[in-house]
Amino acid sequence: MKSYNCIIVLNKEKDRILFCKRMKDPYEGLYNFVGGKIEEGEDSLAAAYRELYEETGITDKDIILYPFMDYIWHFQQIRMEVYVGVLKNEVELQREKHPLCWLDFSQDFFDMKLFAGEGNIGHMIEILKMTKLSD
Numbered sequence: 194m195k196s197y198n199c200i201i202v203l204n205k206e207k208d209r210i211l212f213c214k215r216m217k218d219p220y221e222g223l224y225n226f227v228g229g230k231i232e233e234g235e236d237s238l239a240a241a242y243r244e245l246y247e248e249t250g251i252t253d254k255d256i257i258l259y260p261f262m263d264y265i266w267h268f269q270q271i272r273m274e275v276y277v278g279v280l281k282n283e284v285e286l287q288r289e290k291h292p293l294c295w296l297d298f299s300q301d302f303f304d305m306k307l308f309a310g311e312g313n314i315g316h317m318i319e320i321l322k323m324t325k326l327s328d
C-alpha cells in the first residue's frame with residue numbers, strides 16, 4: 194500500500210485555504226492541498242510536518258496539525274492521510290516546486306477542471322465547514 198498525505202492550512206482568520214498549483218502529475222495544472230508521499234516507516238504526523246515545511250516553509254512553530262480524515266482506496270492500494278491546521282501568525286511562504294496561493298471559500302471546490310482529487314477536495318471542505326477548529 195502506498196501512503197500519501199495532504200495538509201489543509203487555514204490562515205489565522207480562517208477565511209482562506211492554502212493551495213498549490215501542481216506542476217507535475219498526478220493532477221498537473223490543478224489546485225491541491227500541499228502534501229506528498231509518506232516514507233516507509235515514517236511517523237505520520239512527522240511526515241505531515243515535513244511535507245508542509247518542504248513545500249511551504251511553514252514550521253511546527255507556525256501551526257499545530259491535527260489528523261482530519263483518512264482515505265483508503267483498496268483496489269488501488271493507496272491511502273491518504275489528511276491533516277488540518279490554522280496558522281498562528283502570518284507566514285512568508287517559501288514555495289518548493291509548486292506555486293502556492295490562498296483561496297477563499299467562494300470557490301467551487303468540486304470543479305474537477307480546477308481542483309485535484311476527483312471532487313474529494315470539495316468533500317473535505319464541506320466537512321471542514323462543519324468542523325469547529327480552535328485557534
Ligand SMILES: Nc1nc2c([nH]c(=O)n2[C@H]2C[C@H](O)[C@@H](COP(=O)(O)OP(=O)(O)OP(=O)(O)O)O2)c(=O)[nH]1
Nearest residue numbers: 197198199218219225227228229230309310313314
Ligand atoms: N486532494 C487529493 N490529493 C491527492 C489525492 N491522491 C493523491 O495522491 N493526492 C495528493 C497527495 C500528495 O499531496 C500528492 C501526490 O504526491 P506527490 O506525487 O507530489 O508526492 P511526492 O512524494 O512525489 O512529492 P514530493 O516528495 O516530490 O514532494 O497528491 C486525492 O485523491 N485527493
